[in-house]
Amino acid sequence: MAKSDVKKVVLAYSGGLDTSIILKWLQTTYGCEVVTFTADLGQGEELEPARHKALLLGIKPENIFIEDLREEFVRDYVFPMFRANAVYEGQYLLGTSIARPLIGKKQIEIAEKVGADAVCHGATGKGNDQVRFELAYYALKPDVKVIAPWREWDLTSRTKLIEFAEQHQIPIAKDKRGEAPFSTDANLLHTSSEGKVLEDPSQDVPDYVYSRTVNPEDAPDRATFITVDFERGDAVAVDGVKLTPAALLAKLNDLGRENGIGRLDLVENRYVGMKSRGMYETPGGTILLAAHRGIEQITLDRGAAHLKDELMPKYAELVYNGFWFAPEREMLQAAIDKSQEFVTGRVRLKLYKGNVSVVGRESPYSLYDQELVTFEEGAVAYDQHDAQGFIKLNALRLRTLGQRKKRMGK
Amino acid sequence: MAKSDVKKVVLAYSGGLDTSIILKWLQTTYGCEVVTFTADLGQGEELEPARHKALLLGIKPENIFIEDLREEFVRDYVFPMFRANAVYEGQYLLGTSIARPLIGKKQIEIAEKVGADAVCHGATGKGNDQVRFELAYYALKPDVKVIAPWREWDLTSRTKLIEFAEQHQIPIAKDKRGEAPFSTDANLLHTSSEGKVLEDPSQDVPDYVYSRTVNPEDAPDRATFITVDFERGDAVAVDGVKLTPAALLAKLNDLGRENGIGRLDLVENRYVGMKSRGMYETPGGTILLAAHRGIEQITLDRGAAHLKDELMPKYAELVYNGFWFAPEREMLQAAIDKSQEFVTGRVRLKLYKGNVSVVGRESPYSLYDQELVTFEEGAVAYDQHDAQGFIKLNALRLRTLGQRKKRMGK
Amino acid sequence: MAKSDVKKVVLAYSGGLDTSIILKWLQTTYGCEVVTFTADLGQGEELEPARHKALLLGIKPENIFIEDLREEFVRDYVFPMFRANAVYEGQYLLGTSIARPLIGKKQIEIAEKVGADAVCHGATGKGNDQVRFELAYYALKPDVKVIAPWREWDLTSRTKLIEFAEQHQIPIAKDKRGEAPFSTDANLLHTSSEGKVLEDPSQDVPDYVYSRTVNPEDAPDRATFITVDFERGDAVAVDGVKLTPAALLAKLNDLGRENGIGRLDLVENRYVGMKSRGMYETPGGTILLAAHRGIEQITLDRGAAHLKDELMPKYAELVYNGFWFAPEREMLQAAIDKSQEFVTGRVRLKLYKGNVSVVGRESPYSLYDQELVTFEEGAVAYDQHDAQGFIKLNALRLRTLGQRKKRMGK
């Protein structure tokens, strides 16, 4: 792409040093108008400093977009994903993966609004996030131009970056001058850390890497018991108090943090082909997953439950790889959502030093119900004698196989 | 089946009251010769009393079979299943399910040896175990006659059972006269409890139900760190000490028990059609699963890992439903075993008050290796510019879809 | 079930000899009021004789229900199934399987209307249809009583049946006195034949068994070319003429019949456990499947198409086994229907002596479109250089595996 082709670009801008460098680099290299988009996804940072800094770097006020996406994020991305009990490679709750499509979608919406022809993100060239951003961009605006500075520029070392910042009067916080011992991504669902001190998978994660949860050892010596209420597969209340999606997840985050819940040390397979080691803290999400599985236990039929379990790995892989806006993710979502109609009720959980356990579940729609097993006037639906026929017909093909083996002398 | 048809029956005999009643009932109702089979699967009970009791009940010495199956159980059943990371309905480690096929197989082997035409088990008519036993019987000896007393007799209450026992001089331990508050199954992999006090899934499991693990609250205040070594997908050593399969699982059980690991309170879907609530304690198995996933993280390729994850729910369902000896389980096992060739190495785990976490992994076969990512003379295998092509081709179909939407004005 | 328990039963009544015998047997054995339900699913028989015969056998006029279900059958059962491209065991188009749930549903609706407590079908005890009927009954009216005469009565030979008919003044057509050389089921989608002369799977199907299609050898020597139009996954027109679902399928049946299309000689696996050999004629359905796949080729995205292909065997198995009203079938349907939004367009097919081939497809929603591959101002969406990055990142894990092998000297 010829650099002069780009007229106006919407940059996913955090206000931090790296995206500020990108901002300036876009101005100087592409010579294009830069529109910044800063989103609150619950990463726990103030947004107004980003506005201030954008202005300082020469962005026109009308080109600065700041939005609080926390409710949309949890309601339309996190919750649908949790309906699927999605877990990547058996363990990862997909906290970073699920945020990228939303940011990408907002950038595209702004691009359409301001007439920008390009979008830009700050993800590196070795990770999954570049894929997730760009698949979202391309799906929603097929003719968009995508600028991925980390794959393009020659600022290939910390020193060069700092030099560039200094040359362009970009303010540099003191602790940003050296290499960070690890890098971090955070939103309302999780905080992830990777790189440097985490790169040897045989070595434990240093204590100082954790930021969202207390050590299980430091958590209270007494268990905390809570309830989570669900309606149609989504959590709606904690301890009986109705909460909006984002407020609910924030509440679970607090509970999880205090009780040392949701830490994960993982070596995972990136979509771009290599293995990487990461540390995740997903305090509220870990509780939410346990709670959702708890309410499904009594409200979901076996056929539906097993189909969900079979579809889940594929669903999780799609989210991880960045295919949120792909038809096959939407198909799976349709199947999953169909199953959640009666996933309504209350789960009681015990939180204790890193553990979250379901200790009770009840629902007006429970399929586990003494009354239910009885159908009419004392007649019991389950006749033990039926088991014989059930077994014998299920065994028939195995017996036939056994006969063949015998016949063959095997 | 006409009762006079049965000449000789091999009974799965625990030596306890219930199977002693069955033994006597077989003699009196079927008038057939009874052969007893008592197996040690690590349930933690002496076997010799069973021999004594069988003799007492009139079984000929040559008709009493007692066998220590612990090593075979772990080596040929538990370990292959753990290669699959098998978990039923997201949580249950299949401790009961995996033991039944082996018991069934041994009964059939004895039946072939002693020329018995029938086999008999003590599983009830509402549970999964009857299915698991009988599918094993039928698969391995298609013409066998199966006697399932609980589906046949009229001893439908505790009182009638006790009466029958008294009539037939069967010794009754004092604590067996009343209804048990819950029923239990145990082997080297787990202890399960269900029934009565556990039947209300909204109520917590009473403390006295647990027998294999200490309360997390009562576990040591300091974490225990251990290593588990794997070879080709199977655990072979703990803390560097080589152990046989059964000894290794016993060791992990000790470690899990002390640290309050492996408790599970679950409402699950039975194969026979209803939901049931159970409590499981799988101390060693819970550690083993975490460890196995840990070593797979660095030794298993992504394609293999994801395929395993997709196949797992089906595999677990087959084991749960009793289809261990079915061709489709064997096919899945072949695929899984194929993946384990290089699943060799050491995992370090932290055990702490109910938690088990992988904190380190290393392997001579690691696919996560700094050196590996570099291929030759300093040339790096991963070129960031490749990411652009990767993304653009993956995006192509999404762009085409996006164009269609735009064309359609959607 | 005590026979005196049944007060009123809704019988699936064809008007033929067998269900007439059942009708009388219900009256004499159960002493209950019998309600007959006769449905037109396109089996090609007059329904009024069934009314006449029911009256003759003592059924009250208000207890005789006759309904033309052809449109509902094709619209709500056949078409949704074809959206899935459902084929059982690679070949069978599920013509019988798909009709049973609808008949069952109608029986239950009538039972609710007339206050009947029981339903009855004429399917044998060795087949799949009993399962399909009864799963529908139980799903829709959990407390219903089910009477399955062929599993209950002692009319176990043709002779006994004829005797019973004669005793009860049931008219017997001459050709019904002996054993039929094969048995048949027919509806608008297909005709199936099985039994007797078909039981040796090494022997060809005798010519006289075919009734719905001409021999390919006797079909016209010139190909017939037709078009089928689709809207959102359902066929809506043949040769440009809009037709209702049933009329459309009938039209395709005519075309298929004349051109010798849709014969299938199959050994299949029944849900009840044994293999059976059947012969199917599905003339219109065979054309419809080819046409649907044809239009999907250009309107369905790859991700959606591959997911559909992966889900299909499970979907087909559910339909075959009788789980139409199960949540997991509805979940899969939701996923499939989601994919069909743009499956709209025209397919041209060549019909020739047993062959049906797609020879052209076009659609306003085509994803195969020269224009589409180009996005704007002459910029081409596909850059060949992207392929290198695509391949290299896809190869990365394979290279890493290759390095490991080399390191290991393998």
Place this chain on the structure above:
Amino acid sequence: MAKSDVKKVVLAYSGGLDTSIILKWLQTTYGCEVVTFTADLGQGEELEPARHKALLLGIKPENIFIEDLREEFVRDYVFPMFRANAVYEGQYLLGTSIARPLIGKKQIEIAEKVGADAVCHGATGKGNDQVRFELAYYALKPDVKVIAPWREWDLTSRTKLIEFAEQHQIPIAKDKRGEAPFSTDANLLHTSSEGKVLEDPSQDVPDYVYSRTVNPEDAPDRATFITVDFERGDAVAVDGVKLTPAALLAKLNDLGRENGIGRLDLVENRYVGMKSRGMYETPGGTILLAAHRGIEQITLDRGAAHLKDELMPKYAELVYNGFWFAPEREMLQAAIDKSQEFVTGRVRLKLYKGNVSVVGRESPYSLYDQELVTFEEGAVAYDQHDAQGFIKLNALRLRTLGQRKKRMGK
């Protein structure tokens, strides 16, 4: 990659104009030693002219490798794939896809032997074949350099290619001067055609594109009946005559060709992201697939058969995408091969004007056997009364769901 880095390259060389141009281009552009590899995969061309031409173009005799791979191709690639009944997107028999890994593997073997550091293929930058070749290369020799001229050079038109050829004294056959109306790939399994005259998917394939089969209209007016014998899932004889794998496939090709069998007009989804329209002729393979499904019908258990059907789309996708040497393909192959132990017997087929139908199957290992259904002393294994229990337990969860709906007033 710096061009001077390449010392010696192994080129997949057909002897035709295009790969001759590549050969010369490698010499002139990379200045490296060129090793040619020409393989007979049954494409129906003489190989010696390729040797002659290579010599003419300055290749040293010891650098010319020519190998007849037909037996290896069919035995180790085609047959394993047919064990899986692999069909891509419901229809394509993967004739091109399956040949690429073998060619790639041989190039790498030669590279290892002659000490070459690079390999080169003549596949274009828009197709799947480049992926298939290169994934094979990278999997088998991770440090290999890959040269893909069509993605690199500036010979972007027919005119430029011809000019280059003329400049370098490469002989040009007269019919190669202009653009071909379509391009073709052929091997023992199939011939594929695509491009130009085939690019409009609404237009029929012109008659002159077909080269491997007669028109069904021109095929004999009488059916041909043949038998195919299988051993452990692989075809071993036609009409009772034992044949080697390649000879057998050639024989089936002859039979298919004469009877107009195996034509396919398809719009498919390429791995690189776009749809393409192709025409395939797979005469023998089409017969082989039908025959294999036929023998599986009586020798494969239902559980195994259904699992195979569920795994097949993924297997086919892997082969299509070029992941033959990936662990997940090998895992699936292990599962599939496990199922084929008893897939032995004889299938009788009718070939008639484009149709291939199974009309008989028999096997010493048949699971469809009158005797088999009976187990001992006249006792029948199947008791119709068992069906009731089977249905009632399968219905239990549906009844529970029905009760819930009723309770909820839905």
